[in-house]
Amino acid sequence: MKRAIAWTAFLLGSLIFILPLVGMTEFSLSMRRGVYSFDAYASVLADPQFRETFTYSVVMALFTIVFGVLLVVPTAYWVRLKMPALRPVVEFITLMPLVIPAIVIVFGYIRLYNTSSWLPLTGTAMGTNVLLMFGYTALALPYMYRAVDTGLRAIDIATLTEAAQSLGAGWTTIFAKVILPNVFVAVLSGAFLTFAIVIGEFTLAALLNRPAFGPYLQLVGANKAYEPSALAVISFGITWLCMGLIQIVARLAPKPPAQSH
Amino acid sequence: MTDPFLQIEHVRKSFGPTTVVEDFNLDVGRGEFVSFLGPSGCGKTTVLRMVAGFEEPSSGRIVIGGKDVTHLKPNQRNIGMVFQAYALFPNLTVAQNVAFGLKVAGVPKPETERRVAEMLNLIKLPEFGGRYPYQLSGGQQQRVALARALAPKPKLLLLDEPLSALDAKVRVSLRDEIRSIQKELGITTIFVTHDQEEALSISDRIVVMYGGKAEQVGTPFEIYNRPATKFVANFVGTLNVLEGVVSDAASGKVRIDSQELSLKGKLNGSKAGDRLSLALRPETIALGPKPGHDASLQGQIADVHFLGSVIRVRVGLGGGVVSLDTFNNSSTPPPTVGERAEISFSSNDLLVLH
Numbered sequence: 292m293k294r295a296i297a298w299t300a301f302l303l304g305s306l307i308f309i310l311p312l313v314g315m316t317e318f319s320l321s322m323r324r325g326v327y328s329f330d331a332y333a334s335v336l337a338d339p340q341f342r343e344t345f346t347y348s349v350v351m352a353l354f355t356i357v358f359g360v361l362l363v364v365p366t367a368y369w370v371r372l373k374m375p376a377l378r379p380v381v382e383f384i385t386l387m388p389l390v391i392p393a394i395v396i397v398f399g400y401i402r403l404y405n406t407s408s409w410l411p412l413t414g415t416a417m418g419t420n421v422l423l424m425f426g427y428t429a430l431a432l433p434y435m436y437r438a439v440d441t442g443l444r445a446i447d448i449a450t451l452t453e454a455a456q457s458l459g460a461g462w463t464t465i466f467a468k469v470i471l472p473n474v475f476v477a478v479l480s481g482a483f484l485t486f487a488i489v490i491g492e493f494t495l496a497a498l499l500n501r502p503a504f505g506p507y508l509q510l511v512g513a514n515k516a517y518e519p520s521a522l523a524v525i526s527f528g529i530t531w532l533c534m535g536l537i538q539i540v541a542r543l544a545p546k547p548p549a550q551s552h
Numbered sequence: 553m554t555d556p557f558l559q560i561e562h563v564r565k566s567f568g569p570t571t572v573v574e575d576f577n578l579d580v581g582r583g584e585f586v587s588f589l590g591p592s593g594c595g596k597t598t599v600l601r602m603v604a605g606f607e608e609p610s611s612g613r614i615v616i617g618g619k620d621v622t623h624l625k626p627n628q629r630n631i632g633m634v635f636q637a638y639a640l641f642p643n644l645t646v647a648q649n650v651a652f653g654l655k656v657a658g659v660p661k662p663e664t665e666r667r668v669a670e671m672l673n674l675i676k677l678p679e680f681g682g683r684y685p686y687q688l689s690g691g692q693q694q695r696v697a698l699a700r701a702l703a704p705k706p707k708l709l710l711l712d713e714p715l716s717a718l719d720a721k722v723r724v725s726l727r728d729e730i731r732s733i734q735k736e737l738g739i740t741t742i743f744v745t746h747d748q749e750e751a752l753s754i755s756d757r758i759v760v761m762y763g764g765k766a767e768q769v770g771t772p773f774e775i776y777n778r779p780a781t782k783f784v785a786n787f788v789g790t791l792n793v794l795e796g797v798v799s800d801a802a803s804g805k806v807r808i809d810s811q812e813l814s815l816k817g818k819l820n821g822s823k824a825g826d827r828l829s830l831a832l833r834p835e836t837i838a839l840g841p842k843p844g845h846d847a848s849l850q851g852q853i854a855d856v857h858f859l860g861s862v863i864r865v866r867v868g869l870g871g872g873v874v875s876l877d878t879f880n881n882s883s884t885p886p887p888t889v890g891e892r893a894e895i896s897f898s899s900n901d902l903l904v905l906h
Binding site for chain 1: 605627630633637656697710
């Protein structure tokens with residue numbers, strides 16, 4: 292009986308989740324009257340603005356990932372190794388973007404870095420791109436930090452660091468040859484999550500007036516019928532691809548050695 | 553010691569208000585194998601970590617090969633270290649692990665490959681170069697860790713409880729292997745352990761530590777047979793301690809409960825009425841008289857444990873109990889509980905603990 296209730300709840304939940312997706316996908320294929328076709332997808336892919344905004348967002352995502360990795364991995368490593376008492380503080384800081392809306396962040400940025408400020412980043416396109424990358428990094432921080440911290444927890448970083456030091460390695464070698472390879476899978480998980488967040492992000496890009504994929508989605512949604520559904524399916528596909536890649540790379544992680552036999 | 557290779561001079565280490573090592577002094581000769589033995593929290597690992605450079609002494613200095621390394625970073629000391637948790641790099645193969653220190657030092661590839669092969673032969677795992685740490689047993693991992701530590705030809709080898717995580721059988725075989733490799737290479741070695749059997753069996757000298765201090769430094773023979781303090785006597789080996797009172801210092805008479813022992817020449821500085829702790833190792837006591845034994849006490853059999861080749865007998869002596877081991881003899885049945893018994897020993901084997 293309990294099993295039946297559990298299955299019913301599961302199926303109901305799945306239907307609530309899947310039905311809108313099925314409906315949306317079905318609608319995205321219905322551009323041509325009476326038959327299913329990929330016309331909406333063809334229309335989207337043929338749009339030069341789609342290619343431009345998508346490329347822009349992919350490039351921004353890559354920069355965000357690189358900056359995020361350079362910021363988060365050494366921080367999480369150092370906090371675990373040398374300042375474990377600070378861990379709750381750092382965790383709290385990394386959680387802040389979850390409770391502070393993106394609109395607050397972007398207004399703060401605009402106020403701090405406008406053309407009449409001491410660091411007028413919004414004065415140039417490149418400066419605004421850099422600002423946008425910082426914003427994306429902040430939004431992805433909770434996911435990237437958690438992924439990396441979990442990866443670090445799985446290995447005995449203190450002893451591995453000391454072992455490498457006793458073998459003559461300096462901090463750069465330890466970080467590049469010992470720590471990073473052992474948390475690589477965790478970093479990749481964080482990277483894919485960052486990618487998924489950046490690709491669909493609207494608020495920061497729109498208010499900083501950058502040609503990103505998120506505002507393009509909104510623009511198409513406001514002006515066309517079938518194409519927005521096709522774009523939403525493409526976005527879902529990208530997100531799910533990222534999730535699938537996380538699962539695949541998780542299997543490639545270096546296995547922790549046995550402690551005693 | 554004429555030419556100490558490692559000198560630890562007046563080293564002290566505090567963590568906040570807690571002092572974990574107090575005025576520690578030790579000279580270690582070139583090629584010597586010295587063990588730090590003591591219970592948890594005695595400061596033995598802290599001293600080792602200060603030698604390795606992972607902790608900086610609060611005061612004092614550490615000299616290796618005539619060079620003051622007190623404030624040198626760990627990666628500048630050329631010291632090999634083996635950890636209790638193996639600490640092999642999980643992302644590297646066995647060969648890559650062993651080659652790590654050589655690559656860091658910029659050793660050319662052919663030389664690195666030759667040295668890795670040499671090290672894998674030394675630890676008797678020449679076929680394991682391509683395996684990852686997770687594919688090895690605990691004993692194999694620790695041998696690889698030893699090879700990795702030795703590959704860059706360090707001046708000093710530090711072993712931090714390297715056998716603690718292994719099962720008993722592997723522990724004994726690896727212990728012997730470590731000692732034989734150390735002798736073969738002639739490398740100065742410091743070995744930290746809380747296992748007295750390990751320390752006694754492989755060390756040239758042992759430093760028994762307690763409360764951040766070196767209680768006694770000596771050869772295993774000296775530590776076991778001539779413990780300098782009550783702590784050393786109790787910590788190393790099994791010991792029977794009898795509490796006595798000096799009844800006549802001039803003639804060496806000591807009263808234990810209602811019985812009297814004559815200990816001529818062992819009561820220097822004592823006077824009548826002084827309380828003494830007298831200690832005896834179980835193997836120095838015989839049940840009944842024995843040639844060469846010049847002292848005896850009367851008691852009652854309190855307990856008999858049949859252990860196969862050995863029979864452990866506990867004899868009650870008034871307030872105290874003495875344990876002794878006798879070999880099992882198929883023609884002589886073990887004593888029975890409650891039976892009156894005499895124990896004998898040589899007064900030379902009696903340790904007077906102050």
